[in-house]
Every structure is written in C-alpha cells, then in structure tokens.
Amino acid sequence: xxxxxxxxxxxxxxxxxxxxxxxxxxxxxxxxxxxxxxxxxxxxxxxxxxxxxxxxxxxxxxxxxxxxxxxxxxxxxxxxxxxxxxxxxxxxxxxxxxxxxxxxxxxxxxxxxxxxxxxxxxxxxxxxxxxxxxxxxxxxxxxxxxxxxxxxxxxxxxxxxxxxxxxxxxxxxxxxxxxxxxxxxxxxxxxxxxxxxxxxxxxxxxxxxxxxxxxxxxxxxxxxxxxxxxxxxxxxxxxxxxxxxxxxxxxxxxxxxxxxxxxxxxxxxxxxxxxxxxxxxxxxxxxxxxxxxxxxxxxxxxxxxxxxxx
Numbered sequence: 387x388x389x390x391x392x393x394x395x396x397x398x399x400x401x402x403x404x405x406x407x408x409x410x411x412x413x414x415x416x417x418x419x420x421x422x423x424x425x426x427x428x429x430x431x432x433x434x435x436x437x438x439x440x441x442x443x444x445x446x447x448x449x450x451x452x453x454x455x456x457x458x459x460x461x462x463x464x465x466x467x468x469x470x471x472x473x474x475x476x477x478x479x480x481x482x483x484x485x486x487x488x489x490x491x492x493x494x495x496x497x498x499x500x501x502x503x504x505x506x507x508x509x510x511x512x513x514x515x516x517x518x519x520x521x522x523x524x525x526x527x528x529x530x531x532x533x534x535x536x537x538x539x540x541x542x543x544x545x546x547x548x549x550x551x552x553x554x555x556x557x558x559x560x561x562x563x564x565x566x567x568x569x570x571x572x573x574x575x576x577x578x579x580x581x582x583x584x585x586x587x588x589x590x591x592x593x594x595x596x597x598x599x600x601x602x603x604x605x606x607x608x609x610x611x612x613x614x615x616x617x618x619x620x621x622x623x624x625x626x627x628x629x630x631x632x633x634x635x636x637x638x639x640x641x642x643x644x645x646x647x648x649x650x651x652x653x654x655x656x657x658x659x660x661x662x663x664x665x666x667x668x669x670x671x672x673x674x675x676x677x678x679x680x681x682x683x684x685x686x687x688x689x690x691x692x693x694x695x696x
Contacts, residue, residue, distance in 0.1 A: 583610060633668035
C-alpha cells in the first residue's frame with residue numbers, strides 16, 4: 387500500500403514537472419523577442435567602459451537584474467492570485483509599451499540623431515579622471531538596471547499570461563525558471579559579446595609563422611570584422627522583435643483585429659505566405675500602435691510646453 391502511494395506520488399511529480407517543462411518552453415518562445423532586445427540593449431549599455439571593467443559592469447548589472455526579478459516574480463504571483471483579471475490588461479500595456487519603445491527608437495535615430503551629444507568625461511569640473519570614469523560607470527550600471535527592470539517586467543507578464551490558468555505551484559516553478567534562465571542566459575551572452583572583440587584582438591596578435599598561428603590570426607581578424615556587424619544585427623533584430631512580440635500581444639487581446647488578420651491570412655493561396663502573414667501583420671499592427679502612442683506623447687509634451695510658457 388505504501389509502495390503504491392509512493393509510486394502515485396512520483397507519477398504526480400513527474401506529471402507536474404512535464405507540464406512545467408512544456409509551459410516553460412512555450413513561455414520562453416513567447417519571450418524570445420524581448421530577449422533579443424534585452425541582449426542588444428544591455429550589450430550597448432555596457433559598451434564604452436574600459437576593457438578591464440567590462441565584466442565587472444556586466445556582473446553588477448546581472449546582480450541588479452536578479453534583484454529586479456526577485457521583486458517582479460512575487461508581485462506577478464500576487465496579481466495572479468488576487469486579481470487574475472489584471473493579467474490581460476497588463477499584457478496589453480506591456481505589448482503597447484514594446485511597440486512605443488520600438489517606434490521611439492526609430493524616431494530618435496532618424497529624426498533626432500543630431501541631438502546625441504558625446505560628453506568628454508575629462509572635462510567635468512571638480513573631478514579627476516578616475517573619479518569621473520567611476521561616476522560614468524555607475525550611471526551606466528543604473529541605466530542598464532532600469533532598462534532591465536522594464537524588459538524583465540514584460541518577460542514576467544508574458545510568462546504569467548502563459549501560465550495564468552495553471553496551478554499555483556506550476557506558476558511558481560515556471561516563473562522562477564524563466565526568471566533564472568533569462569538572467570543567466572542574457573548576461574552570460576552579454577559578457578561574451580562585450581569581450582568578443584578582445585578575444586579577436588588576442589588571436590589577431592598571435593606571433594609565429596606556422597600554420598596554427600596563421601589560422602589564429604585569420605580567425606582573430608574575422609572576429610574583429612564580425613563583432614560590430616553582429617551588434618548592428620542584434621539591434622535590428624531586437625527592434626523588429628519589439629513590433630512582432632508587442633503587436634502579437636495587442637492583436638490577441640483585440641478579438642476583432644485578431645479575426646481580421648486570420649481572415650486575411652486564410653484567403654492567401656500560397657502556403658508559405660499564409661504561414662508568415664499573421665506574424666507580419668502582427669508586426670504592422672505593432673508599428674501602427676507604436677506610432678499612435680508616440681503621436682499622443684509628442685502632442686502631450688507640446689501642450690505642456692505651451693501651458694508652461696503661458
């Protein structure tokens with residue numbers, strides 16, 4: 387009897403773990419777009435610091451990211467337990483913010499590029515160079531942690547939407563698992579990205595006339611050529627992912643738009659186009675939503691300036 391009870395318990399645990407594994411995979415797939423943007427943004431945030439300080443900066447931001455998730459995961463569980471109806475509105479707000487952030491990034495890139503002023507840290511009055519660099523490093527860390535908080539919140543909310551109907555234990559396991567995997571994965575990759583050019587430089591400077599040394603130099607020069615292109619690609623993919631992920635969240639939250647997109651997609655005869663059309667239209671809707679929010683924000687700013695002048 388005891389043996390049968392033990393086997394039943396083991397079977398129940400295995401079932402729960404299997405369900406958690408499936409839900410974690412689904413959640414990871416849904417948050418992959420945010421992850422791409424998280425990677426690009428954090429790699430850019432820590433760039434520009436001294437080479438010997440890159441890894442300490444990444445570690446500091448990673449610790450801040452872990453604290454962000456320690457705050458966000460219990461908060462998400464409280465919302466799920468006490469106000470489950472808030473999950474969909476929060477998802478919609480997260481999706482809308484993603485779309486707005488993507489449009490704002492493009493807007494500033496193409497229309498306000500001249501406003502990006504690069505300050506020389508040595509020119510700050512009343513500070514020596516070492517103190518100035520330390521202050522700038524701390525500012526970079528704080529900025530990266532603030533960015534991470536927003537992106538982590540979106541990841542947690544998207545994950546919560548995936549497991550909203552699951553048992554509370556499964557919600558805890560999936561949310562904790564996603565939070566841990568995303569933190570370790572993102573900042574492990576960021577550390578590799580920011581040190582990639584150093585690795586290429588090390589290989590490119592290898593001495594010797596034998597075949598191995600020549601191959602190392604070729605590989606090093608290849609890495610040095612590839613690293614900046616990879617950063618640009620990450621940035622482009624991250625921005626596109628913001629519209630695709632944010633747009634998909636908004637579309638699924640608005641039944642009329644969702645059914646319209648499905649109707650358009652079903653009317654296409656080409657199999658490949660039919661499969662990718664919903665994703666493309668989600669992205670287009672995301673761009674439109676982001677532009678609408680940006681226009682409202684710009685109008686509000688202009689109105690506040692007029693009121694301030696009066």
